[in-house]
Amino acid sequence: MGTDRYAYQSRLRRVSPLPKLLLTAVALVVCLCCDSVAVGLATLAVMGVLVTALGGLPPRVFLRFLKVPLVFLVVGCLTIMVGSHPPDTPVLAAIPVGGRLWGVTAEGLLLGARIFCKALGAVGCMYFLALNTPVTDLNMALERLHVPRLMVELMELIYRFIFVLWETAANIRVAQQSRLGYVGLRRSLSSLGTLASMVFLRAWRKADRIYTALESRGYTGSLSTLTDAYRPGWGLLPLTALVTAGQLGIWLLERMAVA
Amino acid sequence: MKQTTVRTARAMALLIALLGLTTMSASAMHIAEGMLPVPWAIGWGAVCVPFVVAGFFAIKRKVEQAPRAKILLAMCGAFAFVLSALKLPSFNGSCSHPTGVGLGAILFGPMTMAVLGLIVLLFQALLLAHGGLTTLGANLFSMAIAGPILAWLVYQLLRKVKAPAAVAVFAAAALGDLFTYVVTSVQLGVINGGMVKFLAIFAVTQIPLAIAEGLLTVVIFNVLEKYSKDELRQLAVL
Numbered sequence: 001m002g003t004d005r006y007a008y009q010s011r012l013r014r015v016s017p018l019p020k021l022l023l024t025a026v027a028l029v030v031c032l033c034c035d036s037v038a039v040g041l042a043t044l045a046v047m048g049v050l051v052t053a054l055g056g057l058p059p060r061v062f063l064r065f066l067k068v069p070l071v072f073l074v075v076g077c078l079t080i081m082v083g084s085h086p087p088d089t090p091v092l093a094a095i096p097v098g099g100r101l102w103g104v105t106a107e108g109l110l111l112g113a114r115i116f117c118k119a120l121g122a123v124g125c126m127y128f129l130a131l132n133t134p135v136t137d138l139n140m141a142l143e144r145l146h147v148p149r150l151m152v153e154l155m156e157l158i159y160r161f162i163f164v165l166w167e168t169a170a171n172i173r174v175a176q177q178s179r180l181g182y183v184g185l186r187r188s189l190s191s192l193g194t195l196a197s198m199v200f201l202r203a204w205r206k207a208d209r210i211y212t213a214l215e216s217r218g219y220t221g222s223l224s225t226l227t228d229a230y231r232p233g234w235g236l237l238p239l240t241a242l243v244t245a246g247q248l249g250i251w252l253l254e255r256m257a258v259a
Numbered sequence: 260m261k262q263t264t265v266r267t268a269r270a271m272a273l274l275i276a277l278l279g280l281t282t283m284s285a286s287a288m289h290i291a292e293g294m295l296p297v298p299w300a301i302g303w304g305a306v307c308v309p310f311v312v313a314g315f316f317a318i319k320r321k322v323e324q325a326p327r328a329k330i331l332l333a334m335c336g337a338f339a340f341v342l343s344a345l346k347l348p349s350f351n352g353s354c355s356h357p358t359g360v361g362l363g364a365i366l367f368g369p370m371t372m373a374v375l376g377l378i379v380l381l382f383q384a385l386l387l388a389h390g391g392l393t394t395l396g397a398n399l400f401s402m403a404i405a406g407p408i409l410a411w412l413v414y415q416l417l418r419k420v421k422a423p424a425a426v427a428v429f430a431a432a433a434l435g436d437l438f439t440y441v442v443t444s445v446q447l448g449v450i451n452g453g454m455v456k457f458l459a460i461f462a463v464t465q466i467p468l469a470i471a472e473g474l475l476t477v478v479i480f481n482v483l484e485k486y487s488k489d490e491l492r493q494l495a496v497l
Contacts (some may be wrong), residue, residue, distance in 0.1 A: 004384040032297050032393060040293075064383075068388040069291040076294055079460055080451050111451065115294065122293025126392055130385045138385070150319055150329075155378050157333030158340070162382070165334075165341045189471065192345060193478025196357075200338055200483065204490050207334035211327045221326050 003065065003130040010055040012132040015233035017141035018134050023240040028125040030244055034251040042250050043121030046243055047128045055132045065127060075117050081112035135159045140227055152205055153223060164206065169199050203242075288358065288443060289383065289398050292391025299450055304396030307373070310404050314373035332367075336375040339363055340382060347471055355464075357472050360439055361432025362479060364407035365414050366494055376403020401442035410435025428480045433473030439463045 007013065012020065031043040052059050084100045085091060094103025129138075136159070143152045172195045176182065179189035214223075295303070321328045342359040363372050380398050383389040390398045410431040417427035440461045448454025483491060 003388070004386050028393060032293060035296070036484075048375050065388060069391075072289070072291040074292070075460065076291070076447060078445075079456050080453060083456070084452060114495070115451075119291055119293030122393065123291065123388070123393065126292050126384065126388070129392075130388070135382065137386065139345070148315070150322065151315065151374075151378075153329070153372070154318075154333055154336065155381075157330065158336040158375075158378055159382065161334050161337030162340050165337050166344075169341050169345065185471075189474050190358075190478055192347065193475050194482055196342055196345065196362075196475070197479045197482035199341060200479070201487050201490070203334040204331070204487065207328075207330045211330045214330070219326070221322075221329075 003127070004134065006061065006131050007055055007134045010057065010132040010220055012055050012101040012233075013134065013137075014228075014231050015132075015236065016230035017137040018144065019233040019236035019240070020129060021138075023236055023243065024125050024129040026240050027128075027243050027247065028122055029116060029120040030247045031125060034113060034247060036251055036254050037117040037122070038254045039247050039251050040114075040117030040119070040121035043247060044117075046246065047121075047124030050239075051128055055114055055128075057131055062127070062131075065131070066123065069119075069123050073116055077112040077116040077119075080115060081108045083108060090170050118203075137228070137230075149222065161203070161207075165199055165203055168202055169195060172198060183243050288402075288440065289380075289390030290387075290394040290443060290446065292394055294391075294447070295394050295397055296450060297393075299446075300393040300396060302396075303394075303400050303446065307377075307396050307399045307404060310370075310373040311399075313466070317370045318374055326468070330376065332371065335363075335367055335371075336378055338377045339375055343379070343383065347468070347475060351409050357470075357475055358402060358406070358436050358439060359361045360402060360406035361410040361414075361428070361435040361472070362476050364410040364435060365428065365431055365480075366491075369404070369407045369411045372403050372407040373399070376407075379403075391480050397443075401439050401446060405442045406435045406439035409438045424480070424484075425477050429473040429477050432476035433469045436469040436472045437465060440469075461466055 014177070027043060031039060034040075048059070048062055051057050051062055081104050082102065083105075084097070084102045085094070085105060087096070087099060087101055089101060091101050091103045091105050092109060094101040133141075136156070138158070139152050139156050142155070143149070176191045176195065180187075182188045196224060210216075211219075318328075318332060318343035321332075333356035339359050342362070343356050345357060347355050347357045363375070365376065377395075379398055380390055380395055380403065381392075384391050384395065413434050414427050417430055418424075422430075441458065444461050445454055448457045
């Protein structure tokens with residue numbers, strides 16, 4: 001599902017999750033703090049290179065993932081860009097409505113572009129983590145970072161159950177579709193409602209059975225697993241410094257160019 | 260005069276492009292990664308902390324009383340994730356995903372929703388790229404705290420005044436859904452201005468979706484009531 005499949009195939013899969021988490025966090029924060037078009041685009045490019053070159057993901061797949069948040073970004077940024085202005089403002093494109101101009105000014109365009117590029121860079125950072133680190137590894141990392149045990153356990157269980165329920169839901173959906181269950185709005189809603197409630201019901205009963213199975217194997221309230229053997233991934237630390245230095249360098253260059 | 264025509268033509272082209280996007284934007288409810296400036300991202304995260312902590316201790320108490328609750332809660336969390344990944348048909352022909360805000364709040368209560376919502380939103384960001392890591396706080400507040408609390412209040416209130424169950428469920432789900440969008444619009448609009456613009460865009464796409472989600476939740480509830488009275492009683496819904 002989603003990024004998960006690729007995370008397990010990544011060449012960085014065996015690297016300890018902590019340095020990967022650090023690189024993502026630092027690059028993300030720097031990208032957001034700089035708030036500039038150039039840094040955003042550069043961060044995206046660097047993350048694209050890291051994911052494809054280090055992680056071994058086909059560039060085509062990376063581009064496909066990049067399209068996912070694009071709709072929200074485009075709509076959000078266009079909404080910020082377009083506004084109503086007094087009739088005598090210098091606008092790039094506008095329609096006069098009720099004595100005011102509705103359209104885009106140069107500053108609005110710049111603001112929108114800045115948010116758009118910054119967000120793209122941030123999405124790139126997030127993908128570096130998501131496409132190289134399976135959720136199971138991330139849970140281990142969270143436990144090392146002293147997130148409460150109950151929280152991590154809930155995460156592990158939810159992660160596992162998502163796939164179980166997903167399969168159930170997909171099977172029911174195919175069965176409904178093959179009986180024309182999704183023709184027309186009325187029938188779609190009723191089919192979807194049946195599907196959701198059946199998935200809930202099965203989830204509930206399955207949870208009951210899993211609990212019984214656990215109890216019969218000596219479950220006392222916590223599931224403990226052994227940590228995987230990871231490569232330490234020291235190489236990612238200088239890389240983090242390098243990426244940060246590059247981002248800050250571009251930011252300074254851009255400021256000098258503007259000033 | 261000529262300049263005005265060019266400007267109008269450009270604006271028209273933009274407008275048509277925007278209209279084309281409204282049907283696509285239907286699923287755009289999670290604030291995408293990087294849309295919020297750093298202070299706002301931290302601020303929304305901080306607002307969520309007390310709710311999550313309170314929810315966490317509520318869950319902890321429940322689990323200590325009955326260890327079975329942990330597995331059940333985990334199943335509920337996974338159910339919320341799967342529900343939000345299903346495609347929901349809407350009146351204007353577009354497709355979206357149900358939020359599960361109303362259903363979750365009615366079934367599990369708003370306290371539990373905050374914690375389960377945190378985990379589900381984190382997984383949605385990482386696995387599906389819906390939402391993001393820095394916008395987790397803002398999304399958590401709109402979808403797992405504000406929306407569910409309103410939905411839960413509406414449900415309790417309507418049940419108190421002896422409204423039919425279907426009406427209460429529909430109102431809770433539809434209003435919870437809408438309120439989530441209002442909060443999201445405010446979150447986006449408060450930064451650069453233009454709250455009204457975001458509300459207007461969301462209103463076009465979200466009112467039909469909220470109605471669709473309300474109807475869907477009623478259907479789900481009817482089936483659950485028919486086949487799983489015991490489970491609902493354990494959750495203390497009925």
